[in-house]
Amino acid sequence: MVTSFLLSVLLSGAAVQAQQPAAQDPYQAALVRLKDQEAVVRRQGANELGRLRRIEAAPSLMESLKDQDAGVRSAAARALGNLGDPAAVPALRETLKDSDLGARMNAVQSLAQLGDGSGLPEAYTALESSDASARGLAAEAVGMVGDAKAGLPALDKAFASEVNPNTKGIIDFARGQLRARLGLKTLSVPAVSPAPASATAVKPAASGAVAKTGKATRKRKAGAKKKPAAIPKSAAQPAQAK
Numbered sequence: 001m002v003t004s005f006l007l008s009v010l011l012s013g014a015a016v017q018a019q020q021p022a023a024q025d026p027y028q029a030a031l032v033r034l035k036d037q038e039a040v041v042r043r044q045g046a047n048e049l050g051r052l053r054r055i056e057a058a059p060s061l062m063e064s065l066k067d068q069d070a071g072v073r074s075a076a077a078r079a080l081g082n083l084g085d086p087a088a089v090p091a092l093r094e095t096l097k098d099s100d101l102g103a104r105m106n107a108v109q110s111l112a113q114l115g116d117g118s119g120l121p122e123a124y125t126a127l128e129s130s131d132a133s134a135r136g137l138a139a140e141a142v143g144m145v146g147d148a149k150a151g152l153p154a155l156d157k158a159f160a161s162e163v164n165p166n167t168k169g170i171i172d173f174a175r176g177q178l179r180a181r182l183g184l185k186t187l188s189v190p191a192v193s194p195a196p197a198s199a200t201a202v203k204p205a206a207s208g209a210v211a212k213t214g215k216a217t218r219k220r221k222a223g224a225k226k227k228p229a230a231i232p233k234s235a236a237q238p239a240q241a242k
Contacts, residue, residue: 027054034060039069046072050079058083062091070100077103081110093118101129105137112141120146127158135162136170143174148182 030052033045046064049057061083064076077095080088088110095107096119105126108119119141126138139158142151155175162168179185 027052027057031057031060034064039067039072042067042069042072043075046075046079050075050082053082053084055083055085058085058088062088065091065095065103070098070103073098073100074102074106077106077110081106081113084114086114089114089116089118092116096122101126101131101134105134108141109137112144115145117145120150124150124154127154132164132167135164136167139167139171139174143177143181146178148184151178152182152184 026048030045030048033041034049036042036045042064046061049061058080061076061080065073065080067073067076073095077092080092092107092111092114093116096104096111098104098107104119104122108122108126111117111119112123123138123141123146126134127142129135129138135158139155142155146152146155152175155171155178159168159171159175162171
């Protein structure tokens with residue numbers, strides 16, 4: 001009886017597990033989203049494939065570079081840089097002709113990640129763009145594959161004129177990255193500017209105040225000298241014999 005009962009419990013549990021759908025592999029789920037009818041879902045799929053860094057996703061992402069939605073093309077271009085597949089370079093070079101600035105700049109950065117400088121002319125132009133994100137992406141690309149002749153002057157000029165604090169930090173990092181890559185001395189900038197000497201120097205007191213202070217000090221010293229203790233009369237006079 002007990003054996004048959006346990007057997008029935010095990011069989012029923014196996015039947016329940018068989019009815020539950022197996023969890024979908026994240027990579028396969030991302031590929032499915034990449035082909036969804038909704039553009040926002042296709043963008044999510046491209047972003048997820050870039051995060052997973054599965055190189056076998058490169059052909060699907062290269063196909064998405066032709067998507068009718070600019071956001072999808074931009075996400076696909078960015079993801080291809082994360083995959084690190086050199087086979088994506090020709091497709092990314094074609095994306096440099098895209099009508100959308102975001103797609104072009106993500107292609108520029110991904111090409112730079114793959115060690116290709118084809119997007120540098122676009123990057124130098126984008127350093128003067130009114131779009132802060134484009135300027136940041138351009139600076140990162142120049143930091144990765146720029147040269148001393150054109151890259152350093154372009155980054156220095158962009159840094160001097162940048163008004164966005166976050167983008168200015170990105171440009172400054174790119175300058176340091178490019179200098180380090182070229183074996184040049186890195187610019188050293190103090191984290192906190194030292195305060196001027198006049199702000200920390202002790203100002204001398206006025207001459208009158210010094211004189212008064214001196215007198216007061218002398219008085220305190222004079223008052224500080226202890227007078228000898230008075231000798232009690234009983235102790236000073238010898239005791240009379242009774």
